[in-house]
Amino acid sequence: MKLYDTQRSGNAWKVRLMAGFLGVPLTRQTLSIDRGDLRGDPFRRIAPLGLVPVLEVGPGDYMYESMAILFRLAQGTPWWPSAVDDQTRVLTWLSFEQSRHMHPIVKLRLHFGLKTLKAATEADVAHWTAEAHEALGILERQLASRPGQWVCTTAHPSIADIALYPYTRMSPMGRIDLSAYPAIEEWLARFERLPGYQWLFPDIPGSNLNTAELPAPSRPPTGHSAKE
Ligand SMILES: N[C@@H](CCC(=O)N[C@@H](CS)C(=O)NCC(=O)O)C(=O)O
Known part of the structure; x- marks a missing residue:
């Protein structure tokens, strides 16, 4: 492929x-x-x-x-669970990533990290920062509520973990301090130890x-x- x-x-x-x-x-x-x-x-x-x-x-x-x-x-x-309820939960978190999580983190990364958003205003940056923290707060609470498990599955990670990983990992490029999110930090480290990473x-x-x-x-x- x-x-x-x-x-x-x-x-x-x-x-x-x-x-x-x-x-x-x-x-x-x-x-x-x-x-x-x-x-x-x-x-x-x-x-x-x-x-x-x-x-x-x-x-x-x-x-x-x-x-x-x-x-x-x-x-x-196993990355796409077989039970319909589990599939539904995976779709929920995929949708969350596309609709609320990725966008503000991408904007902050482009602005502060890759420096390609020359026209961004202070208000834009404040808005994206607030949205990014809101999304990361939601992810933090989800992970903290299920220690040692994955975003929405128990024993094996799903494609929701893969979808949420890259922009969460890169959020410090947008001046997001991940030390405020201990469950996310633990999940990122666990994800990075998976064979084939x-x-x-x-x-x-x-x-x-x-x-x-x-x-x-x-x-x-x-x-x-x-x-x-
Ligand atoms: N919803 C799409 C978003 C894809 C996307 O935004 N791709 C970016 C790179 S990460 C791109 O192709 N940007 C090209 C451009 O902005 O012209 C997905 O999940 O694949």
Whole structure:
């Protein structure tokens, strides 16, 4: 399978995490937002939504949206539970991630970490910070209420854990202090000990918070994005 991503995309990282945990080999085609790779016709032909991640699951057969791709990859594995009530809970937390959690953390990361939101005002930053803390507070209470378990499953993590992991992990890039969230910190550390865990930057294991573009002659011809 082939993953179209950008070097620092948290949404594409979800797919790489899932593939790593499942032991599924992926080839990567790393695109550049700044160079306009995502706006050109070749990418739009395979990705009508114009966003990464895109997963080519068979010749000419493309899947988009991280949630949907996680769902597709997790079929028949413990990452997608078999009981309908458990599936419903997983969908709840996937929806929470997309609707309330990811957006403010992405904005803060782009503003403070990657420095690409030049027009952001103090009011914008205050708004995103409040929203990010609200979302992290919800996640903290959920995890604190079920010590040693996963976001919404008991013995085995689900795709909800994968979906919520990248932007929670990267939230310090947006000046969020995770030490205020002990249950989240414990969950992140436990997640990172799972066999098959993938770093965001495979070339610099141990760093998930790198902001600089990596010079990567091994990644032509697509280069790297200054946004994500
Ligand atoms: N809801 C989508 C969001 C995907 C998304 O926002 N991707 C970003 C990178 S993390 C992107 O492609 N940005 C391109 C752009 O903003 O032009 C998902 O979960 O896959």
